[in-house]
Amino acid sequence: MIIKILEIRTFLIKLYQKGRFIINPLIRFLVAFLVFKGINSNIGYDTRFTGTTITLLLSVICAVLPSGMTVFLAMVLSLVHVLKASIFVAPLLLILYIILYAMLMRFSPKQAIVSVLIPLLAGKNLHYCVPLILGCTATPLSALPCACGLIIYYMLDIVKAAVARQVQLNLDDMLQLYLDIVNATLANKQMFIAVVVFALVVIVVYLIRQFSFEYALVISIGAGVITNILGFLVADFKYSSTVKIGTLILMSVVCGLIAYVAEFFKRVLDYTAIERVQFEDDDYYYYVKAVPKINLSMPRHNVQRMGDVDTDGEDDEDDYRDISIVGNDDVRYEEYTEEDYNIDTDTSNDENDDSDRFPGISSQKDETDRYSRRRGRYAFDEDKYIGRPSKKASSDDDSDGDGGDGGPDEASESAGVDEIPADGEASDAEVKYVDFDEDDFK
Amino acid sequence: MLNNRKVRIMTQLAIYEKKEGRPDFRLAKYYKMDYARFNALKTILWVTFAYILGLFLFALYKLEYLLDNAMTIDYKALGWKILGIYIAIISVYVVGALVGYTIYYTISRKKLGKYYKMLGILKGMYKEEDEYK
Numbered sequence: 001m002i003i004k005i006l007e008i009r010t011f012l013i014k015l016y017q018k019g020r021f022i023i024n025p026l027i028r029f030l031v032a033f034l035v036f037k038g039i040n041s042n043i044g045y046d047t048r049f050t051g052t053t054i055t056l057l058l059s060v061i062c063a064v065l066p067s068g069m070t071v072f073l074a075m076v077l078s079l080v081h082v083l084k085a086s087i088f089v090a091p092l093l094l095i096l097y098i099i100l101y102a103m104l105m106r107f108s109p110k111q112a113i114v115s116v117l118i119p120l121l122a123g124k125n126l127h128y129c130v131p132l133i134l135g136c137t138a139t140p141l142s143a144l145p146c147a148c149g150l151i152i153y154y155m156l157d158i159v160k161a162a163v164a165r166q167v168q169l170n171l172d173d174m175l176q177l178y179l180d181i182v183n184a185t186l187a188n189k190q191m192f193i194a195v196v197v198f199a200l201v202v203i204v205v206y207l208i209r210q211f212s213f214e215y216a217l218v219i220s221i222g223a224g225v226i227t228n229i230l231g232f233l234v235a236d237f238k239y240s241s242t243v244k245i246g247t248l249i250l251m252s253v254v255c256g257l258i259a260y261v262a263e264f265f266k267r268v269l270d271y272t273a274i275e276r277v278q279f280e281d282d283d284y285y286y287y288v289k290a291v292p293k294i295n296l297s298m299p300r301h302n303v304q305r306m307g308d309v310d311t312d313g314e315d316d317e318d319d320y321r322d323i324s325i326v327g328n329d330d331v332r333y334e335e336y337t338e339e340d341y342n343i344d345t346d347t348s349n350d351e352n353d354d355s356d357r358f359p360g361i362s363s364q365k366d367e368t369d370r371y372s373r374r375r376g377r378y379a380f381d382e383d384k385y386i387g388r389p390s391k392k393a394s395s396d397d398d399s400d401g402d403g404g405d406g407g408p409d410e411a412s413e414s415a416g417v418d419e420i421p422a423d424g425e426a427s428d429a430e431v432k433y434v435d436f437d438e439d440d441f442k
Numbered sequence: 443m444l445n446n447r448k449v450r451i452m453t454q455l456a457i458y459e460k461k462e463g464r465p466d467f468r469l470a471k472y473y474k475m476d477y478a479r480f481n482a483l484k485t486i487l488w489v490t491f492a493y494i495l496g497l498f499l500f501a502l503y504k505l506e507y508l509l510d511n512a513m514t515i516d517y518k519a520l521g522w523k524i525l526g527i528y529i530a531i532i533s534v535y536v537v538g539a540l541v542g543y544t545i546y547y548t549i550s551r552k553k554l555g556k557y558y559k560m561l562g563i564l565k566g567m568y569k570e571e572d573e574y575k
Contacts, residue, residue: 098495099495102492103489106488175506179503182499278456279453286449
């Protein structure tokens with residue numbers, strides 16, 4: 001079961017890598033479309049901007065621009081709608097947005113999209129998953145845009161109620177309306193409770209996620225869910241807010257599951273994907289396509305001959321072919337536990353690998369190398385290979401001659417059955433499908 | 443003949459320059475404390491602006507009281523109170539900004555240090571090539 005899920009994840013990662021340039025804008029488009037649709041259905045007072053054409057147009061703009069633009073346009077759209085309904089409330093909303101940006105949002109601009117996602121998800125009570133996911137993937141600072149989102153969500157409700165009360169354009173009425181808005185905001189304990197509880201959830205999940213013990217991810221999300229439930233319950237008892245306990249518990253658990261799935265598939269949306277770079281030196285212009293390694297190979301439907309008994313008692317090619325299939329499966333199974341995306345132009349044969357000095361990518365590469373070595377020790381007796389040059393080593397300089405992109409497939413293709421040593425055993429055959437460095441064989 | 447090792451290093455450098463390195467290069471123009479102070483200054487300006495807006499909203503909320511007691515209000519005490527709250531808020535933000543941006547700078551410089559180390563290796567390789575020629 002877990003293997004199947006991992007295969008699905010790998011499939012999605014490959015799919016994402018291939019179509020990253022389409023999928024990313026598509027996701028941004030969908031998010032923007034849902035956000036604008038939500039605003040239009042909630043406070044769509046200006047009918048000129050509630051049409052599908054305008055919504056689609058705005059979403060397309062957001063699709064090709066960074067996610068911060070979605071936040072900006074969402075705020076502008078909400079202001080336009082409120083301005084149409086009440087010329088007095090709109091400036092107040094504008095001031096609120098400026099204060100929120102100046103004091104909270106500008107410290108965590110990468111997570112600014114959260115401030116529009118929370119109002120969108122809050123309608124379905126799915127906003128509990130936002131702090132859980134942020135705790136897993138971001139820093140505690142992401143509690144700030146979380147707070148922004150919650151304040152905007154609750155403030156829009158108050159503004160909606162205020163706009164419904166049409167007032168005359170005289171100072172007394174406007175002042176009274178303003179007093180009502182502020183009083184309603186101050187009386188809205190739910191908002192303050194949610195801000196504090198969400199911040200706590202982000203911090204708790206983040207802190208537990210930092211530990212390296214087993215199941216830290218599950219435990220951190222579980223702790224986040226418990227913090228969420230307890231926080232709202234305690235606040236409910238203390239301040240008599242209007243929390244529906246059943247919904248809170250159910251949706252917190254559901255959101256915990258969503259957060260776990262999101263974290264599990266995080267790699268799919270990781271921006272580490274195929275890179276195309278170009279540079280030059282004295283002799284060449286280089287147009288390089290760097291393909292990240294994906295360890296998990298998709299299942300190969302090999303046919304294992306069951307009735308084939310080796311009667312001659314000698315090693316021959318057929319014996320090793322069968323063995324190699326088994327070895328490949330073993331290796332594939334082991335590789336499930338490792339996540340590495342090594343951006344590398346050539347992954348097959350390097351005597352001197354300096355990529356561990358490269359920032360960011362290096363740590364993952366280190367892990368892979370360590371892991372490969374660990375597997376190497378486990379998989380075969382290294383002494384057998386000391387002093388035995390492989391075919392790859394002899395053709396080092398011509399490694400790029402085939403024009404391959406150095407991806408995992410190329411590595412596995414080059415590791416053929418023919419390279420299996422004649423005196424090898426079953427464990428030796430496994431080596432052929434592990435992308436070892438030359439260092440491992442010395 | 444292509445030097446695979448060199449190509450790999452140059453590729454990694456190019457990817458870093460293209461994506462992750464951009465903010466790091468911008469940041470490399472500053473000394474650590476200059477960077478932290480500059481951002482703390484920006485934070486002070488933004489927070490001051492937000493505080494003034496908040497003060498305006500609060501004054502609007504208390505407008506009736508202010509108009510009724512315009513002659514009897516102790517403006518000096520009120521001013522000190524407003525200043526005290528402002529200093530308290532600003533202090534929190536400035537300390538947070540100094541610490542946060544210093545940490546950010548340190549992390550960024552570490553990444554940049556690795557980048558320069560890679561450049562040094564590349565330079566060494568060029569030197570070796572030149573000697574070979």
